[in-house]
Amino acid sequence: MILNTTNVENRTNAYNLKINTMKKIITTPNAPAPIGPYNQAVLSNGVLYISGQIPLDPASMELVEGDLEKETVQVMENLKAILEAAGMTIEQVVKSSIFLKDMNNFAQINKVYGSYFNEDTAPARETVEVANLPKFVNIEISMIAEV
Numbered sequence: 001m002i003l004n005t006t007n008v009e010n011r012t013n014a015y016n017l018k019i020n021t022m023k024k025i026i027t028t029p030n031a032p033a034p035i036g037p038y039n040q041a042v043l044s045n046g047v048l049y050i051s052g053q054i055p056l057d058p059a060s061m062e063l064v065e066g067d068l069e070k071e072t073v074q075v076m077e078n079l080k081a082i083l084e085a086a087g088m089t090i091e092q093v094v095k096s097s098i099f100l101k102d103m104n105n106f107a108q109i110n111k112v113y114g115s116y117f118n119e120d121t122a123p124a125r126e127t128v129e130v131a132n133l134p135k136f137v138n139i140e141i142s143m144i145a146e147v
Helices: 005-022 068-085 103-114
Strands: 023-026 041-044 047-053 093-100 124-129 139-146
Touching (some): 047 068
Antiparallel strands (some): 023 041
Protein backbone atom coordinates (compact mmCIF):
# COMPACT_ATOMS: atom_id res chain seq x y z
CA MET A 1 0.00 0.00 0.00
CA ILE A 2 1.31 3.41 -0.96
CA LEU A 3 0.29 6.36 1.20
CA ASN A 4 0.00 9.65 -0.61
CA THR A 5 1.38 12.04 2.00
CA THR A 6 0.77 15.08 -0.20
CA ASN A 7 -3.01 14.59 0.01
CA VAL A 8 -2.81 14.14 3.79
CA GLU A 9 -0.69 17.30 4.12
CA ASN A 10 -3.09 19.26 1.88
CA ARG A 11 -6.09 18.15 3.93
CA THR A 12 -4.28 19.01 7.17
CA ASN A 13 -3.36 22.46 5.86
CA ALA A 14 -6.92 23.06 4.67
CA TYR A 15 -8.27 21.97 8.06
CA ASN A 16 -5.85 24.26 9.92
CA LEU A 17 -6.78 27.15 7.65
CA LYS A 18 -10.49 26.52 8.29
CA ILE A 19 -9.92 26.42 12.06
CA ASN A 20 -7.90 29.64 11.96
CA THR A 21 -10.53 31.51 9.92
CA MET A 22 -13.45 30.31 12.05
CA LYS A 23 -11.98 31.13 15.49
CA LYS A 24 -10.69 34.56 16.50
CA ILE A 25 -9.33 35.36 19.95
CA ILE A 26 -10.60 38.66 21.39
CA THR A 27 -8.52 40.51 23.96
CA THR A 28 -8.54 43.99 25.43
CA PRO A 29 -6.54 45.77 28.13
CA ASN A 30 -9.86 47.30 29.26
CA ALA A 31 -10.89 44.02 30.90
CA PRO A 32 -8.90 41.84 33.30
CA ALA A 33 -6.22 39.66 31.80
CA PRO A 34 -7.02 35.94 32.14
CA ILE A 35 -5.79 34.35 35.36
CA GLY A 36 -5.56 30.89 33.82
CA PRO A 37 -5.29 29.03 30.53
CA TYR A 38 -8.18 30.72 28.72
CA ASN A 39 -8.95 33.86 26.70
CA GLN A 40 -11.22 36.79 27.45
CA ALA A 41 -13.41 35.81 24.50
CA VAL A 42 -13.53 33.74 21.34
CA LEU A 43 -15.38 34.79 18.19
CA SER A 44 -16.43 31.81 16.08
CA ASN A 45 -18.84 31.80 13.14
CA GLY A 46 -20.40 35.11 14.16
CA VAL A 47 -20.89 34.13 17.80
CA LEU A 48 -18.85 35.68 20.63
CA TYR A 49 -18.25 33.51 23.68
CA ILE A 50 -17.10 35.64 26.63
CA SER A 51 -15.35 33.94 29.52
CA GLY A 52 -16.76 34.44 32.99
CA GLN A 53 -15.83 37.81 34.44
CA ILE A 54 -15.34 38.51 38.12
CA PRO A 55 -15.04 41.95 39.78
CA LEU A 56 -11.38 42.53 38.94
CA ASP A 57 -10.26 46.05 38.11
CA PRO A 58 -8.38 45.67 34.79
CA ALA A 59 -5.90 48.44 35.58
CA SER A 60 -4.74 47.08 38.93
CA MET A 61 -5.93 43.46 38.72
CA GLU A 62 -7.26 44.00 42.25
CA LEU A 63 -10.68 42.80 43.32
CA VAL A 64 -13.48 45.31 43.82
CA GLU A 65 -14.86 44.19 47.18
CA GLY A 66 -17.17 45.20 49.98
CA ASP A 67 -20.14 46.52 47.99
CA LEU A 68 -22.15 44.01 45.96
CA GLU A 69 -23.52 46.66 43.60
CA LYS A 70 -20.01 47.98 42.83
CA GLU A 71 -18.79 44.41 42.31
CA THR A 72 -21.61 43.78 39.81
CA VAL A 73 -20.93 47.06 38.00
CA GLN A 74 -17.26 46.05 37.63
CA VAL A 75 -18.25 42.66 36.20
CA MET A 76 -20.66 44.27 33.73
CA GLU A 77 -18.09 46.91 32.70
CA ASN A 78 -15.53 44.16 32.08
CA LEU A 79 -18.03 42.32 29.89
CA LYS A 80 -18.89 45.55 28.03
CA ALA A 81 -15.19 46.20 27.36
CA ILE A 82 -14.79 42.75 25.82
CA LEU A 83 -17.90 43.22 23.69
CA GLU A 84 -16.54 46.57 22.48
CA ALA A 85 -13.18 44.97 21.65
CA ALA A 86 -15.10 42.60 19.38
CA GLY A 87 -16.96 45.52 17.78
CA MET A 88 -20.21 44.61 19.54
CA THR A 89 -22.60 46.13 22.06
CA ILE A 90 -24.49 44.81 25.06
CA GLU A 91 -27.63 44.72 22.87
CA GLN A 92 -26.10 41.84 20.89
CA VAL A 93 -25.91 39.57 23.94
CA VAL A 94 -28.23 36.58 23.48
CA LYS A 95 -27.37 34.59 26.63
CA SER A 96 -25.95 35.33 30.08
CA SER A 97 -24.96 32.97 32.84
CA ILE A 98 -24.77 34.40 36.34
CA PHE A 99 -23.04 32.53 39.13
CA LEU A 100 -23.66 33.72 42.68
CA LYS A 101 -22.01 32.72 45.92
CA ASP A 102 -25.26 33.48 47.77
CA MET A 103 -28.71 33.50 46.13
CA ASN A 104 -29.86 35.91 48.87
CA ASN A 105 -27.90 38.55 46.89
CA PHE A 106 -30.00 37.99 43.76
CA ALA A 107 -32.14 41.16 44.06
CA GLN A 108 -29.14 43.50 44.41
CA ILE A 109 -27.27 41.89 41.53
CA ASN A 110 -30.38 41.69 39.34
CA LYS A 111 -31.01 45.43 39.81
CA VAL A 112 -27.54 46.33 38.49
CA TYR A 113 -27.56 43.66 35.77
CA GLY A 114 -30.98 44.81 34.55
CA SER A 115 -29.84 48.41 34.25
CA TYR A 116 -27.53 47.39 31.36
CA PHE A 117 -30.34 45.95 29.19
CA ASN A 118 -33.56 47.02 27.54
CA GLU A 119 -36.12 44.80 29.27
CA ASP A 120 -37.92 44.08 25.97
CA THR A 121 -34.76 42.75 24.29
CA ALA A 122 -32.84 41.37 27.28
CA PRO A 123 -30.97 38.11 26.66
CA ALA A 124 -31.88 34.65 27.87
CA ARG A 125 -30.28 33.94 31.23
CA GLU A 126 -29.82 31.56 34.07
CA THR A 127 -28.70 32.41 37.58
CA VAL A 128 -27.28 29.72 39.81
CA GLU A 129 -25.85 29.62 43.28
CA VAL A 130 -22.49 27.87 43.50
CA ALA A 131 -20.34 26.65 46.38
CA ASN A 132 -17.42 28.85 45.39
CA LEU A 133 -16.03 31.08 42.64
CA PRO A 134 -12.51 32.06 41.51
CA LYS A 135 -10.74 34.23 44.10
CA PHE A 136 -13.76 33.56 46.39
CA VAL A 137 -15.77 36.41 44.80
CA ASN A 138 -19.52 36.89 45.16
CA ILE A 139 -20.38 36.97 41.45
CA GLU A 140 -19.22 35.79 38.03
CA ILE A 141 -21.00 36.38 34.73
CA SER A 142 -20.32 34.94 31.28
CA MET A 143 -22.07 35.93 28.06
CA ILE A 144 -22.73 34.83 24.51
CA ALA A 145 -23.34 37.48 21.84
CA GLU A 146 -24.17 37.29 18.16
CA VAL A 147 -22.91 39.49 15.32
